[in-house]
Amino acid sequence: MLNFFHNSYIFFLIEKLINFINSIFFVLLLIALSFALVFSPPDYLQGESVRIMYVHVPAAWISLASFSCISILSILNFIFKIKNLKLITKSIAPIGLMFTCIAIVTGSIWGQPTWGTFWAWDARITSMVIMALFYLIFIVIHKFFDEDDKANKISSIVAVIGLINIPIIKYSVEWWSTLHQPASIKITGTSTIHSSMLTPLLLMFFVLILYCALIFLMKYKTEIIRIKKKNLRRYDQ
Amino acid sequence: MISNFITMNGYGIFVWSSFVITFLVCGLVYYKTRKTLKKYEKEFAKEIEELSIEQKKTVLRNSKIASKILASYNKTI
Numbered sequence: 001m002l003n004f005f006h007n008s009y010i011f012f013l014i015e016k017l018i019n020f021i022n023s024i025f026f027v028l029l030l031i032a033l034s035f036a037l038v039f040s041p042p043d044y045l046q047g048e049s050v051r052i053m054y055v056h057v058p059a060a061w062i063s064l065a066s067f068s069c070i071s072i073l074s075i076l077n078f079i080f081k082i083k084n085l086k087l088i089t090k091s092i093a094p095i096g097l098m099f100t101c102i103a104i105v106t107g108s109i110w111g112q113p114t115w116g117t118f119w120a121w122d123a124r125i126t127s128m129v130i131m132a133l134f135y136l137i138f139i140v141i142h143k144f145f146d147e148d149d150k151a152n153k154i155s156s157i158v159a160v161i162g163l164i165n166i167p168i169i170k171y172s173v174e175w176w177s178t179l180h181q182p183a184s185i186k187i188t189g190t191s192t193i194h195s196s197m198l199t200p201l202l203l204m205f206f207v208l209i210l211y212c213a214l215i216f217l218m219k220y221k222t223e224i225i226r227i228k229k230k231n232l233r234r235y236d237q
Numbered sequence: 238m239i240s241n242f243i244t245m246n247g248y249g250i251f252v253w254s255s256f257v258i259t260f261l262v263c264g265l266v267y268y269k270t271r272k273t274l275k276k277y278e279k280e281f282a283k284e285i286e287e288l289s290i291e292q293k294k295t296v297l298r299n300s301k302i303a304s305k306i307l308a309s310y311n312k313t314i
Contacts, residue, residue, distance in 0.1 A: 011305055012305065037256070047246055048248040048252060049245075049251055052251060055259040094266070098262060109251050110251065215270050224302065228300065231300075
């Protein structure tokens with residue numbers, strides 16, 4: 001059991017997982033895209049434009065989940081001071097920023113046929129932009145601070161402050177009168193989406209989660225190599 | 238039928254641009270991440286090669302990860 005948590009075993013698992021995801025990814029992507037673009041029906045109100053949902057919604061879910069994850073791990077890092085948590089948060093942040101930007105851009109494109117405008121300073125959109133800024137600050141801190149400990153401390157504070165924004169994003173459509181529609185999929189309660197649309201949505205979500213896992217593992221592996229490379233310099237001296 | 242699939246009843250430009258932007262960005266990030274990983278693996282392998290035989294043996298004996306990085310790099314070349 002102890003062997004499972006050993007760094008070299010984790011590194012071995014990372015390599016295996018990267019190869020496994022690489023081998024199944026394109027097949028799953030093709031299946032998900034076929035459902036999203038061909039087999040799913042158009043919406044009775046929005047017509048074919050509803051297909052944008054299959055990239056917009058998973059991107060938004062991933063961006064929210066990534067930031068929540070970074071914030072929770074930052075809090076745990078404050079308490080337990082586990083080195084690996086720093087590496088994990090640093091590896092997740094760029095993925096989260098990318099999906100936040102994708103959610104904002106695809107949402108903006110979807111806004112034109114649905115609301116008649118690409119942009120509105122509506123509560124949901126504005127709070128998503130604020131989250132993108134939090135991601136950006138988190139990444140910039142790691143880029144510009146030479147001292148790892150100082151960078152981790154400041155970026156953790158940023159992540160914890162940014163956590164306040166998560167419930168604001170989630171409930172913005174209920175607290176304020178917004179252009180953005182309320183959630184159709186609820187974990188507790190009845191969802192108002194038909195299974196013919198829910199299936200492609202979940203498939204696309206699964207494929208994008210696999211993609212995130214792949215990027216995360218590659219970034220995490222890069223971070224481990226970077227540390228090992230730093231340690232190697234001790235032998236040079 | 239193909240024409241309908243492309244135009245999507247007038248919504249084609251919105252739907253296709255959303256999908257293209259998403260997968261283009263994903264592809265670029267994948268490419269950049271992989272390139273950085275390979276660069277670090279290469280630099281690490283190079284630095285190990287520059288060590289003396291004794292130092293190299295010590296590093297590989299003390300760090301299983303170092304030998305795994307080296308093996309993974311050797312597989313790709």
